[in-house]
Amino acid sequence: MTLEMFLITAVKIGLVLFIILTAVAYCTYMERRVLAFIQVRLGPNRVGPFGLLQPLADGIKFIFKEDVIPTDVTRFIYILAPITALVPALMTFAVIPFGDRLEIFGKDISLYITGFNVSLLFVFAMTSLGVYGIVLAGWSSNSKYSLFGGLRSSAQMISYELALSLSIIGVLIQVGSLDLVKIVEAQSGWHGFQWNVIAFQPIGFLIFFIAVLAETNRVPFDLPEAETELVGGFHTEYSSMKFAMFFMAEYSAMITASCMATVLFFGGWNGPGTQLETIGPFIGLAWFTLKVFLFLFTYIWIRGTLPRFRYDQLMDFGWKLLLPLAIFNIVFTATWKFLFHYYDLAPSLPAWMQGK
Amino acid sequence: MDTITSYLSSLTAEHYFFFLFAIVAIASSLEVVMQRSPLYSAIALVFTMASLAANFVLLKAQFLAAIQIIVYAGAIIVLFVFVIMLLNVRAEESRLDRFGALRFIAVPSALVLFLGAFAAIRFSNLDTLSPSPASAAAGTTERIAELMFTKYLLPFEAASVLIMMAIVGALVLASRARDVEAEMAAIEAPAESEAPLPEPEDRLEEVEVS
Amino acid sequence: MLPITNFILLSAVIFSIGAVGVFFKRNIITILLCIELMLNAANLAFVAFASYFGDSTGQLFVFIVMTVAAAEAAVGLGLVIAIFRNRETLNVDEANILKL
Numbered sequence: 001m002t003l004e005m006f007l008i009t010a011v012k013i014g015l016v017l018f019i020i021l022t023a024v025a026y027c028t029y030m031e032r033r034v035l036a037f038i039q040v041r042l043g044p045n046r047v048g049p050f051g052l053l054q055p056l057a058d059g060i061k062f063i064f065k066e067d068v069i070p071t072d073v074t075r076f077i078y079i080l081a082p083i084t085a086l087v088p089a090l091m092t093f094a095v096i097p098f099g100d101r102l103e104i105f106g107k108d109i110s111l112y113i114t115g116f117n118v119s120l121l122f123v124f125a126m127t128s129l130g131v132y133g134i135v136l137a138g139w140s141s142n143s144k145y146s147l148f149g150g151l152r153s154s155a156q157m158i159s160y161e162l163a164l165s166l167s168i169i170g171v172l173i174q175v176g177s178l179d180l181v182k183i184v185e186a187q188s189g190w191h192g193f194q195w196n197v198i199a200f201q202p203i204g205f206l207i208f209f210i211a212v213l214a215e216t217n218r219v220p221f222d223l224p225e226a227e228t229e230l231v232g233g234f235h236t237e238y239s240s241m242k243f244a245m246f247f248m249a250e251y252s253a254m255i256t257a258s259c260m261a262t263v264l265f266f267g268g269w270n271g272p273g274t275q276l277e278t279i280g281p282f283i284g285l286a287w288f289t290l291k292v293f294l295f296l297f298t299y300i301w302i303r304g305t306l307p308r309f310r311y312d313q314l315m316d317f318g319w320k321l322l323l324p325l326a327i328f329n330i331v332f333t334a335t336w337k338f339l340f341h342y343y344d345l346a347p348s349l350p351a352w353m354q355g356k
Numbered sequence: 357m358d359t360i361t362s363y364l365s366s367l368t369a370e371h372y373f374f375f376l377f378a379i380v381a382i383a384s385s386l387e388v389v390m391q392r393s394p395l396y397s398a399i400a401l402v403f404t405m406a407s408l409a410a411n412f413v414l415l416k417a418q419f420l421a422a423i424q425i426i427v428y429a430g431a432i433i434v435l436f437v438f439v440i441m442l443l444n445v446r447a448e449e450s451r452l453d454r455f456g457a458l459r460f461i462a463v464p465s466a467l468v469l470f471l472g473a474f475a476a477i478r479f480s481n482l483d484t485l486s487p488s489p490a491s492a493a494a495g496t497t498e499r500i501a502e503l504m505f506t507k508y509l510l511p512f513e514a515a516s517v518l519i520m521m522a523i524v525g526a527l528v529l530a531s532r533a534r535d536v537e538a539e540m541a542a543i544e545a546p547a548e549s550e551a552p553l554p555e556p557e558d559r560l561e562e563v564e565v566s
Numbered sequence: 567m568l569p570i571t572n573f574i575l576l577s578a579v580i581f582s583i584g585a586v587g588v589f590f591k592r593n594i595i596t597i598l599l600c601i602e603l604m605l606n607a608a609n610l611a612f613v614a615f616a617s618y619f620g621d622s623t624g625q626l627f628v629f630i631v632m633t634v635a636a637a638e639a640a641v642g643l644g645l646v647i648a649i650f651r652n653r654e655t656l657n658v659d660e661a662n663i664l665k666l
Contacts, residue, residue, distance in 0.1 A: 378576045382579055388583070388600065397596050401602060408609070411573065415614055417613050427635075428632065432602065436599065462586055473582070477575060482569075482571050483571055485569075485618055503626050508626055515634070518633065519633060529648045
């Protein structure tokens with residue numbers, strides 16, 4: 001590894017962290033404004049034009065607030081929990097392909113930090129570590145509400161992780177790779193519209209999206225932090241910056257989930273205009289951002305629309321509906337792929353589907 | 357002195373990473389054993405798993421490294437933590453694990469175990485084993501999948517049957533045990549429960565209304 | 567790559583530590599955790615040999631060991647819950663009679 005490569009990677013890491021943390025801050029703003037719009041309110045509009053500086057004000061408030069550590073908590077784990085929530089959530093961005101390769105100053109630079117042959121599994125490994133933050137926070141707080149929040153959260157996350165990982169197997173069967181970059185490249189046909197969600201994985205996408213809602217503890221699956229029954233759930237006893245770290249973890253998990261939905265099912269950076277000479281990669285980046293933004297908006301929209309699940313309904317839904325449906329999707333995709341290759345159906349497809 | 361400096365200069369980045377993760381693995385696995393609270397043990401075990409996954413990457417087994425984190429750290433240990441939280445036994449922790457006389461037997465026997473393994477490694481010809489050129493390809497998902505679904509299909513199917521049995525077994529064990537004696541009594545003596553209802557006039561009670 | 571002895575020695579050390587845990591811990595949950603530790607040490611040796619011989623079979627067996635570990639954890643924790651429900655203790659020494 002030369003010094004130049006090292007510097008380029010360091011700059012990329014810094015840039016991605018900066019953009020993601022800013023995006024996390026503005027997600028809270030967007031959430032409050034959109035929810036306010038749905039509920040016919042105004043939302044934050046005092047700090048700066050249209051309230052645009054509200055995230056900054058919130059951040060300053062979080063930093064300067066008194067950091068209370070209750071006396072009866074298990075101190076070490078209590079401090080460790082927000083860190084374990086935030087770090088894996090941010091580490092996933094190391095492998096998410098935001099855009100294609102790009103030529104600047106005669107150098108070939110990829111618009112993602114790194115890519116390797118099991119990068120999809122890396123994202124899943126990091127998101128599966130995210131549950132520790134919540135569970136440890138619930139346990140160490142030494143409070144009934146926190147403990148219930150942590151218990152609910154771990155049961156919910158284990159249950160929905162199954163459906164989540166099974167829902168993407170269909171995509172893997174179609175693409176034949178665990179490399180996120182290759183998965184995006186495989187969707188570049190049909191003038192940039194050969195997205196997996198169109199080409200035969202709509203069920204997979206539906207399961208993925210619902211399971212991801214449950215994994216990120218969003219409405220309608222927000223039982224671990226249901227404020228009407230558990231005060232604040234696992235973060236009842238947290239304040240100041242530790243509380244903010246839980247929120248940052250949650251919102252960056254949301255962004256990760258939106259990025260993964262874009263990459264796996266909505267063609268990543270693919271779209272019309274990405275084949276152009278110089279500005280192609282930038283158009284790709286714009287497509288990626290637009291898709292992620294739409295997913296984030298859908299999250300907030302769902303929050304403003306749907307009521308919360310009851311706990312038994314949540315478990316029934318995960319185990320008795322999503323899981324069998326995901327297994328059906330795998331069997332269906334595998335059968336279809338086998339028949340497609342066995343009878344060599346590719347030439348009989350319409351011309352535009354063959355990329356002509 | 358010369359040997360030390362020449363040894364130090366021969367170290368590569370791989371060596372440093374290996375020693376770093378080996379130290380983390382050994383320290384955290386010692387923590388697993390030394391901690392009294394099972395929750396701390398479980399957390400230490402997560403660190404062991406993670407550093408072993410890093411060692412897998414050094415051995416060019418990326419697929420297994422990722423699976424190690426997902427399955428062990430993300431599922432199995434979460435299950436342990438879930439049960440520890442569900443039972444929520446803090447009072448008992450101080451009473452348990454007062455090692456007593458046992459440690460005078462346990463530690464030497466483990467030392468003997470390790471020395472046996474060490475001797476086996478020392479007197480074998482393992483050092484002469486150099487990495488095969490095929491080792492880079494051995495860890496890819498394709499190779500493992502190919503073997504799993506052709507040559508080792510039977511172990512794979514047996515493992516799935518095992519998982520199925522484990523699910524059923526765990527359900528049977530963990531579901532609340534029914535009161536067997538009361539059920540047996542109900543089966544043996546149905547007369548009591550099927551006693552005829554009292555006549556309607558007996559059930560009514562006359563109340564004087566003034 | 568490094569000499570394979572490093573990895574095998576690390577595996578032996580972790581296995582011995584896990585064995586100590588199984589020997590003298592009295593809390594059922596910790597004993598199960600120590601068994602996981604020993605399984606992990608075996609996994610490391612499997613992967614090391616598989617990688618040095620250039621043969622994926624060892625890695626495949628790590629996969630199967632993980633399956634067995636998952637099954638073991640599920641059944642073991644089911645037993646722990648059942649024992650705790652009946653006896654209100656996690657001490658293996660107190661669970662020494664077959665009847666309730």
